[in-house]
Amino acid sequence: MSKGRSSEADRYCYLQTELARLEHAYYVLDQPLVPDAEYDRLYRELLDLEQNHPDWITADSLSQRVGGTPLKVFNEVKHAVPMLSLNNAFEESELVSFDRRCREGLGLETVEYACELKFDGLAISLRYEGGVLIQAATRGDGASGEDVTANIRTIHSIPLRLTGKKIPDVLEVRGEVFMHRKDFERMNKHAATLGEKEFANPRNAAAGSLRQLDSKITAKRPLSFFAYGLGALEPANWLPKSHSQLLDLYLELGLPVCHERRVVSSVEGLQQFYQEIGAKRNQLPYEIDGVVYKVNLFKQQNTLGFVSRAPRFAIAHKYPAQEEITTVLDINVQVGRTGAITPVARLSPVIVGGVTVTNATLHNEDEVRRKDVRVGDTVVVRRAGDVIPEVVSVVLDRRPKNAKPFEIPSQCPICDSHIERLVDEAVARCSGGLFCAAQRKQALLHFAHRRAMDIEGLGDKIVDQLVDLNLVRTPADLYRLGFSALANLERMGDKSADNLIQSITQSKSTSLPRFIFGLGIRHVGESTAKDLAKHFGNMHALMDAQLDDLLTVNDVGPVVANSIISFMSESHNREVIEQLLASGIEFQVEERIAGVDLSGKTFVLTGTLPTMSRDQAKALLEAAGAKVAGSVSQKTSYVVAGTDAGSKLEKATELGISVLDEDALMKLLGR
Numbered sequence: 001m002s003k004g005r006s007s008e009a010d011r012y013c014y015l016q017t018e019l020a021r022l023e024h025a026y027y028v029l030d031q032p033l034v035p036d037a038e039y040d041r042l043y044r045e046l047l048d049l050e051q052n053h054p055d056w057i058t059a060d061s062l063s064q065r066v067g068g069t070p071l072k073v074f075n076e077v078k079h080a081v082p083m084l085s086l087n088n089a090f091e092e093s094e095l096v097s098f099d100r101r102c103r104e105g106l107g108l109e110t111v112e113y114a115c116e117l118k119f120d121g122l123a124i125s126l127r128y129e130g131g132v133l134i135q136a137a138t139r140g141d142g143a144s145g146e147d148v149t150a151n152i153r154t155i156h157s158i159p160l161r162l163t164g165k166k167i168p169d170v171l172e173v174r175g176e177v178f179m180h181r182k183d184f185e186r187m188n189k190h191a192a193t194l195g196e197k198e199f200a201n202p203r204n205a206a207a208g209s210l211r212q213l214d215s216k217i218t219a220k221r222p223l224s225f226f227a228y229g230l231g232a233l234e235p236a237n238w239l240p241k242s243h244s245q246l247l248d249l250y251l252e253l254g255l256p257v258c259h260e261r262r263v264v265s266s267v268e269g270l271q272q273f274y275q276e277i278g279a280k281r282n283q284l285p286y287e288i289d290g291v292v293y294k295v296n297l298f299k300q301q302n303t304l305g306f307v308s309r310a311p312r313f314a315i316a317h318k319y320p321a322q323e324e325i326t327t328v329l330d331i332n333v334q335v336g337r338t339g340a341i342t343p344v345a346r347l348s349p350v351i352v353g354g355v356t357v358t359n360a361t362l363h364n365e366d367e368v369r370r371k372d373v374r375v376g377d378t379v380v381v382r383r384a385g386d387v388i389p390e391v392v393s394v395v396l397d398r399r400p401k402n403a404k405p406f407e408i409p410s411q412c413p414i415c416d417s418h419i420e421r422l423v424d425e426a427v428a429r430c431s432g433g434l435f436c437a438a439q440r441k442q443a444l445l446h447f448a449h450r451r452a453m454d455i456e457g458l459g460d461k462i463v464d465q466l467v468d469l470n471l472v473r474t475p476a477d478l479y480r481l482g483f484s485a486l487a488n489l490e491r492m493g494d495k496s497a498d499n500l501i502q503s504i505t506q507s508k509s510t511s512l513p514r515f516i517f518g519l520g521i522r523h524v525g526e527s528t529a530k531d532l533a534k535h536f537g538n539m540h541a542l543m544d545a546q547l548d549d550l551l552t553v554n555d556v557g558p559v560v561a562n563s564i565i566s567f568m569s570e571s572h573n574r575e576v577i578e579q580l581l582a583s584g585i586e587f588q589v590e591e592r593i594a595g596v597d598l599s600g601k602t603f604v605l606t607g608t609l610p611t612m613s614r615d616q617a618k619a620l621l622e623a624a625g626a627k628v629a630g631s632v633s634q635k636t637s638y639v640v641a642g643t644d645a646g647s648k649l650e651k652a653t654e655l656g657i658s659v660l661d662e663d664a665l666m667k668l669l670g671r
């Protein structure tokens with residue numbers, strides 16, 4: 001080999017390793033190491049080298065993630081070790097008998113269980129030989145499935161080559177292919193703009209994407225993977241003692257494993273895991289339909305064995321279904337704070353995931369059109385992350401003949417003002433502004449919000465009455481309310497009226513950012529309000545701000561700036577602000593905790609703290625002048641870690657950043 005060629009070959013090897021490392025950091029650890037542009041540059045360089053040296057290309061080259069010729073059919077793959085199914089448990093009693101069966105079968109007092117999530121995707125088996133991915137197959141009937149290798153190669157979080165020191169000769173990794181909620185939504189939005197078919201949920205989207213004969217299509221679908229099981233293995237002595245150790249080894253091999261897992265040794269421990277995950281289920285970035293418990297020690301798993309095609313050593317503990325079918329009784333519209341018109345389906349009541357649902361949002365006019373939801377239709381409703389139930393799709397073959405298509409009304413149902421839809425906006429709006437009672441109610445609720453003026457006890461039932469009885473028209477009216485007006489409201493006792501008066505009075509002592517946020521100026525969220533307060537220092541300066549000055553504020557662009565100017569140019573709004581200021585509202589400088597100054601320090605919070613929420617910890621830190629950031633970097637001063645801290649903690653350890661627990665944090669804060 002000439003000198004030039006060998007250095008090119010070296011460069012090629014380097015690029016393969018380096019690109020694999022960058023992909024792993026990006027897709028598995030969720031911690032990008034370089035900007036996308038740098039990755040793209042290295043990847044292009046790899047492609048160029050391969051163009052000149054086609055004989056260098058191997059199946060595990062990162063360039064081979066992109067698909068080749070479409071298949072005619074999927075070939076059948078016989079699983080070397082069958083892919084079992086899981087028995088389900090829905091109730092505590094079934095869990096108790098599972099634990100009893102395991103303990104009795106093993107003749108033990110207690111058994112250790114590995115708990116993990118049950119991802120709602122597709123079970124897949126990945127076969128690695130000599131550390132290289134050579135085949136991927138769907139579960140099929142458990143004995144044989146379909147060869148989806150080309151499609152699986154397109155998934156960036158699945159390594160084409162394993163890393164680490166102890167790579168087995170043959171390893172079949174079992175796990176789930178799924179789609180993150182965010183990726184799913186982005187993909188569906190994109191499909192909509194192209195007029196393509198949208199998927200009903202992430203599971204269908206993942207399944208549909210894997211079933212593509214043309215892997216170029218799969219490559220465009222944002223699929224993810226988590227490993228949770230084992231098929232064939234050689235040599236057998238590579239196997240660690242337990243399932244939890246196996247998953248740790250998987251991580252070392254570069255395979256993605258979910259960090260939401262725990263080892264427990266009692267039914268109470270299982271229940272606790274189920275409950276904790278259940279509580280944050282809707283906040284998880286992907287959908288799960290339950291959790292899975294597995295006897296942790298492989299020796300004990302073998303002793304317990306199988307019944308028909310399901311193991312005795314594992315069970316899925318399912319959450320109640322989050323999707324149900326019901327009928328649409330009516331469709332009407334709600335008016336939001338900024339006049340946005342939201343169509344809402346009134347439903348025949350149905351229990352979804354343990355909660356009775358009678359209304360579901362249809363988001364906006366285009367969504368109703370796209371899903372073609374009509375009064376009388378049978379629809380699928382879902383309770384998802386944001387808790388507001390939504391209509392997912394129509395069961396078309398149950399559509400009655402007289403089903404009525406929906407039209408957005410031309411007049412606001414609340415104030416009769418004209419409803420308008422600007423050309424470049426997705427939503428229609430009531431043009432009534434604060435003349436519209438619905439918008440007024442929402443504006444008042446926003447003003448009273450915990451993160452704005454924080455008026456405890458001013459909920460929607462009370463605001464409804466205050467506005468309907470014309471006792472309150474603007475936020476300024478709140479500060480003129482007397483005891484008797486409040487005490488006369490429905491479902492309001494003397495004591496509650498007293499409490500509400502007190503919280504209204506207390507709200508006068510606030511901060512400038514809270515006040516600005518509370519005004520409900522379109523596009524001015526909490527963080528913009530903070531920036532505006534910092535820049536202008538007082539309310540009158542903001543009221544008279546000019547466009548070019550506004551544009552110098554952090555994160556304020558033309559849309560936000562114009563929205564502020566248009567708000568402040570309404571004499572009505574200026575009057576309300578003046579009245580509020582005259583009613584004795586005072587802006588406290590954001591309080592500092594006496595004696596502690598953490599300004600210039602950056603903290604990252606991760607995991608669950610024993611006694612306080614992350615929001616509380618963040619508030620304490622900010623009050624002491626510290627900055628709280630979302631991700632760990634060289635600039636991080638401290639990481640505060642609770643239980644189940646994941647990759648952020650790992651990163652902190654890697655970078656040698658001090659890690660505090662809640663006790664240490666409180667000491668630092670002088671508490």
Ligand code: D41
Binds near residue numbers: 116119121123230292
């Ligand atoms: O997350 C899952 N969907 C999941 C599925 C999981 N976390 N663990 C699983 N474990 C198994 C055994 C114990 C049989 C290896 C599974 C599945 N099986 C499974 N998925 C589809 C069929 C079986």
